[in-house]
Amino acid sequence: MKKLSKDDxxxxxxxxxxxxxxxxxxxxxCEKCPKTSHCSVFITEEAFNEINSKEPDASENPFALMENMFEITQSLIEDMAEKHVFDLSGITEDVSVQAENEFEQARNHPLSRKGNDYFKAVDVLLKGNGNYFAETAERQLMIFGExxxxxxxxxxxxxxxxxxxCTLLxxxxxxxxxxxxxxDIDEEFTRDELFGTLKVSFIATQxxxxxxxKVLEYFPDKEDTILPLLVTLEQIYKTIIITFPQTITYKRPGLDD
Ligand code: SF4
Structure with a gap:
């Protein structure tokens, strides 16, 4: 397996x-994205796949690109620390405890809980009804053809x-x-991060x-299971509009122009 260098x-x-x-x-x-040529993530992934296209073990490690990026990022951070004479040792423990607490707090926010509830409910519904959906569709195709x-x-x-x-949301x-x-919500970077992330959540919800x-239209007999999911989505949708109204007008770089 070949790796991209920091200079690459x-x-x-x-x-x-x-x-x-x-x-x-x-x-x-990405496979549906019209902006791939403007995206550094896509371009980097393509370059990584290209240098590995003839490597026999290329598909063995699905995390190879991520590991490669992690190594490069770490090296860039070390370069910066050296340049600005900043000591990186000893901060890992404090940061990881703090990150763990913050992760829990975020997970318990009502909006996060709604997203998580929705994800779990979709998973249960699709696993429980997958065969029914597939068999019904197959039967319809046999009856009505083209x-x-x-x-x-x-x-x-x-x-x-x-x-x-459902996972993304x-x-x-x-x-x-x-x-x-x-x-700090007054920081420009934080506002971008908050409203940019909420904007993609909002679009995912819509x-x-x-x-x-459309699924309900095809399977009206599944109304009882599908409607609660639509209600959850609507609650997420309305919470974003009411609590974070700036989300609607926020323009994500390169995506909402
Ligand atoms: S902008 Fe997003 S979806 Fe489009 S190529 Fe980049 S990572 Fe993929």
Whole structure:
């Protein structure tokens, strides 16, 4: 397995097409993203895959890129510490205890709990009804043939959307509440972090609601199980609008222009 060097990494970041921070508040669905050529994360991943395209063990470690990035980041931090004569030793323990407390606080915020409840409920629903959904769709296709194909395509895309965003929503709401509770909201960086993360949560909520509505249209007999999920999504949606109204007008770098 080959690795990107620190210089490779820094050279990739010098690409003038890159929009700084675009990857911070996106939905991480790279295969559907129209901004890949502006994204340093995507460009770095591509470069890593390219140098490893002929390596026989390339697919053995799914965390190889992450480990490579971690090493580079660590080395960059050490360079900075050396440049600014800053001692990095001895701070790890304090920071990790503090981070653990902050993680718990963020997890207990009502908005994070809603995101987590939603994620768990979707997981249970999809696991419990996966066969039913697949068999019903297959039966419809046999009965109605080609006429059913476009409906089934929409259904498939709706399930993909639901799966993708249920994990993302829980993670993003947790991150946003961590920022809200622990950082100084008057700082520009914190505001970007809070409203950028809430904006992608808001979009995830909207898209999930639309996707569930399409699933409900196809499976009206599952109303009792789907409606509570829509209610949870609506609560998240309204809480963001009412409690953090700046989210709606916030423009994420490169994504809301
Ligand atoms: S901006 Fe697009 S390419 Fe970059 S991480 Fe986000 S989804 Fe992927």
């Amino acid at each position: 990494f820094l050279n990739l970041r010098r690409n003038p097409e890159i929009i700084p921070g675009i990857h911070n508040y996106c939905d991480r669905w 006429r059913e194909e476009s409906k089934l395509l929409t259904l498939k895309e709706s399930f993909e959307t639901i799966r993708w965003y 829980a993670a993003k709401l947790h991150r946003a509440m961590g920022t809200y509770l622990d950082d 898209r999930s609601m639309v996707a569930w509505a």
